[in-house]
Amino acid sequence: MAVSQFGEPRGPKGWLAAQVVARLTGDANRWMVDCLEVGQGDRVLDVGCGPGLAVALAAERSVGPIVGVDTSETMVRLALRRNRAAVRQGRVEIHRADAARLPFPDARFTAAGSLNSLQFWASPAQGLGELYRVVEPGGRVAVVLMARSDDPTGPETPPWVERTVEDLRTAGFADLDMTARTFGGVLHRALLGSKPEKENGAPLDPTADGVRKGAGP
Numbered sequence: 668m669a670v671s672q673f674g675e676p677r678g679p680k681g682w683l684a685a686q687v688v689a690r691l692t693g694d695a696n697r698w699m700v701d702c703l704e705v706g707q708g709d710r711v712l713d714v715g716c717g718p719g720l721a722v723a724l725a726a727e728r729s730v731g732p733i734v735g736v737d738t739s740e741t742m743v744r745l746a747l748r749r750n751r752a753a754v755r756q757g758r759v760e761i762h763r764a765d766a767a768r769l770p771f772p773d774a775r776f777t778a779a780g781s782l783n784s785l786q787f788w789a790s791p792a793q794g795l796g797e798l799y800r801v802v803e804p805g806g807r808v809a810v811v812l813m814a815r816s817d818d819p820t821g822p823e824t825p826p827w828v829e830r831t832v833e834d835l836r837t838a839g840f841a842d843l844d845m846t847a848r849t850f851g852g853v854l855h856r857a858l859l860g861s862k863p864e865k866e867n868g869a870p871l872d873p874t875a876d877g878v879r880k881g882a883g884p
Contacts, residue, residue, distance in 0.1 A: 699809050
């Protein structure tokens with residue numbers, strides 16, 4: 668099965684890829700929702716929502732809205748099917764959209780996450796900038812990345828993960844942290860951060876320390 672089918676599943680092989688994703692990523696999706704600390708009043712965005720597992724889990728904890736986006740029509744159909752009751756209730760929305768062009772107003776969400784999706788984005792830096800835009804001040808972000816087969820052995824953080832941390836910092840996220848867990852024998856790293864609150868009611872200066880530069884993980 669081509670790796671591209673996991674990036675944007677389509678056709679019969681894409682449907683099979685979607686089933687594999689749903690079967691193998693349940694625990695990791697729950698972990699991402701835990702990392703976002705989703706509560707009753709949160710408005711949550713999942714970018715690269717796949718078959719809608721994290722959307723369903725977040726909808727169990729919050730009245731919403733909980734929103735999932737994916738570039739794959741196959742994944743959107745599956746996510747809608749999995750969450751059909753909550754969609755009918757108006758608590759869940761599923762959209763076909765690209766991470767680099769999210770169809771939402773500024774500061775719509777209190778929390779945003781992405782699980783094993785960023786590696787398929789055409790421009791990760793631009794996508795993270797969009798996450799920053801649509802999260803409200805004080806909002807939380809969790810980007811979960813599965814280890815690559817070519818990662819170096821040892822405790823060092825792979826350079827591609829360090830670049831993602833820098834992209835989060837450049838986007839404007841602060842209080843950056845990293846935590847890790849293993850699912851199905853594969854290491855997953857969660858990159859966590861928050862959008863700084865406005866200070867004294869004034870807009871944030873995007874060049875200020877702790878805003879664009881942020882705190883290291």
